[in-house]
Amino acid sequence: APTDDRDTKRxxxxxxxxxxxxxLGASFLTPEQKCELEATAAHICTTGKGISAxxxxxxTIGKRFEAVGIENTExxxxxxxxxxxxxEDCEQYLSAVILDPETLYQRDDENVLFPQVxxxxxIIPGIKxxxxxxxxxxxxxxxxxxGLDSLAARAREYYKAGARFAKWRSPITIxxxxxxxxxxxxxxxxxxxxxxxxxxxxxxxxxVSLSGAHTLEEAVDVNVRxxxxxxxxxxxxxxxxxxxxxxxxxxNPGKDCHVSYSVEDIAAANLHVLQQCFPVAMKGVxxxxxxxxxxxxxxRLAAINxxxxxxxxxxxxxxxxxxxIQLPLLELCRGHGxxxxxxxxxxxxxxxxxxxAAATGLWHDGSLERSDxxxxxxx
Numbered sequence: 001a002p003t004d005d006r007d008t009k010r011x012x013x014x015x016x017x018x019x020x021x022x023x024l025g026a027s028f029l030t031p032e033q034k035c036e037l038e039a040t041a042a043h044i045c046t047t048g049k050g051i052s053a054x055x056x057x058x059x060t061i062g063k064r065f066e067a068v069g070i071e072n073t074e075x076x077x078x079x080x081x082x083x084x085x086x087x088e089d090c091e092q093y094l095s096a097v098i099l100d101p102e103t104l105y106q107r108d109d110e111n112v113l114f115p116q117v118x119x120x121x122x123i124i125p126g127i128k129x130x131x132x133x134x135x136x137x138x139x140x141x142x143x144x145x146x147g148l149d150s151l152a153a154r155a156r157e158y159y160k161a162g163a164r165f166a167k168w169r170s171p172i173t174i175x176x177x178x179x180x181x182x183x184x185x186x187x188x189x190x191x192x193x194x195x196x197x198x199x200x201x202x203x204x205x206x207x208v209s210l211s212g213a214h215t216l217e218e219a220v221d222v223n224v225r226x227x228x229x230x231x232x233x234x235x236x237x238x239x240x241x242x243x244x245x246x247x248x249x250x251x252n253p254g255k256d257c258h259v260s261y262s263v264e265d266i267a268a269a270n271l272h273v274l275q276q277c278f279p280v281a282m283k284g285v286x287x288x289x290x291x292x293x294x295x296x297x298x299x300r301l302a303a304i305n306x307x308x309x310x311x312x313x314x315x316x317x318x319x320x321x322x323x324x325i326q327l328p329l330l331e332l333c334r335g336h337g338x339x340x341x342x343x344x345x346x347x348x349x350x351x352x353x354x355x356x357a358a359a360t361g362l363w364h365d366g367s368l369e370r371s372d373x374x375x376x377x378x379x
Contacts, residue, residue, distance in 0.1 A: 028197060029240055037243025040164050040201035043124055044245060045284030048360050049095040051247075051320035052352075053288070054081055055128035055167065057100055064327065068334040078106050080339055085114060087345045091121035093352035098126045098167050098203075098320070105161060115162030126165035126203070127158045130191075133171065142180040145170055148190055155198035165201040166191075167247060167320075172206060174214045174254065176222050181229050189233035192244050202239075203286070203320075205247040206230055210291045212254035216261050216375070220269050223251050228277040241281040247320050249290045250300050256378050263373030267303035271311050284316030289324035294351060297324050298358040299373030305361030318359040325351045 027034070044051065056064070061080075062072030070076060081103050084090075097118055104127055107113050115125040131147035145168065147154075155166065168191045170184035185206065192202035206226045208219065227248070234241065251270045253261055274285065289297045297319070305317055328351065329344040357364040 034240055034243055037201045041245050041283050044096045045316040046095045047316055048356055050318040050355055050359055051096045051286050052094050053098045053320050053322035054084055055098040055100045064330055068330045069337050070333055082108050083341045083345050085117050087348050091123055093356045094123050096124040096126055098128055100128055124164050125162055127163040129154055129166050130168045142177055144183050151194045155195055155200050159199045166195045167203040167205055169205040169207050172226055173209045174212050174222050181226055185230040185233045188230055189237040192234055192239045193237045196240055202244045203247045208249045210252055210255050213256040214254040215257055215259050216253040216269050219251050223273045224276050231279055241279050246285040247288055250287045253375050258377045260377040261375045263299055263303045263370050266300050267307055270304050271313055280314055286318050286320035289321040294324040295372040298354050299368050302358035302361055302363050303373055319355045
């Protein structure tokens with residue numbers, strides 16, 4: 001049937017411009033601000049690339065250094081991060097890197113600030129703005145993250161320093177109380193709102209711990225409760241959903257769970273959780289490693305992406321790993337007393353190849369077996 005000029009013009013209208021102008025209420029963001037946030041989210045969710053989580057505090061990375069005989073100095077932290085950021089061809093595997101505030105202001109050997117080093121490679125630098133964990137009195141161990149009161153001022157400075165996204169972690173243990181879920185998910189929503197107002201694309205990170213003996217079915221139940229509460233809170237707060245992304249735990253049985261599960265069981269559980277509550281407006285999820293080895297995390301990520309093509313799953317599903325990738329690097333230093341930068345860089349690139357293959361549903365030849373992703377019940 002013939003169409004008139006108005007139909008043709010409508011067909012040519014860019015859909016991203018149309019949806020950016022829509023809101024559930026009066027938005028605090030201009031269309032230009034929304035477009036910038038969405039562009040950052042889209043870049044981070046590039047197919048086949050992931051996030052390198054290099055946001056360990058001086059204390060956390062210091063424990064890792066000292067465990068293998070490396071002195072925890074600012075210079076050692078600097079040259080270690082420099083190795084990660086300047087590993088040959090790392091931009092082929094990474095879309096973004098999360099930095100600790102200390103690292104955001106450090107420079108490479110050529111006196112170039114690390115955010116500029118990353119930007120020159122097409123890698124977006126981000127920041128970890130949350131402070132310390134606080135245990136809520138009288139709750140038998142429920143925790144929240146501190147740092148919301150000063151977040152707006154710090155986010156403004158981080159943006160000036162070159163950061164273009166942020167990541168806030170809210171840890172949850174199983175069994176999870178309603179108080180812990182509500183308090184932490186509302187905090188994540190407020191964090192996202194504040195970051196967007198200062199130009200930072202927020203990554204929200206509800207982190208359900210692997211600790212415990214819970215079954216996979218129990219983990220599914222808790223993760224659905226956590227994520228549905230999170231996204232409801234974000235919408236209630238007026239967060240621009242297309243201008244943020246998710247970093248969450250891979251849904252797993254507890255480490256001490258007595259029931260065995262195949263990697264296919266775990267993959268199906270993860271897609272089920274996403275399908276129940278993850279908004280299609282958000283472009284992707286980058287799973288954290290959360291106590292899994294590189295082989296465990298990569299095998300499970302590969303299985304999730306392998307079956308994603310046969311399911312209603314429009315998101316990019318990738319990785320944002322720290323310990324799973326970095327602990328094997330640091331093991332190369334054991335017994336040497338100093339950082340083995342050349343060997344570490346070579347291994348780091350090889351690990352990124354494994355992770356990126358998994359992010360596209362591929363099993364890296366010779367490096368992964370399906371059984372690497374199984375959970376063997378603890379006897």
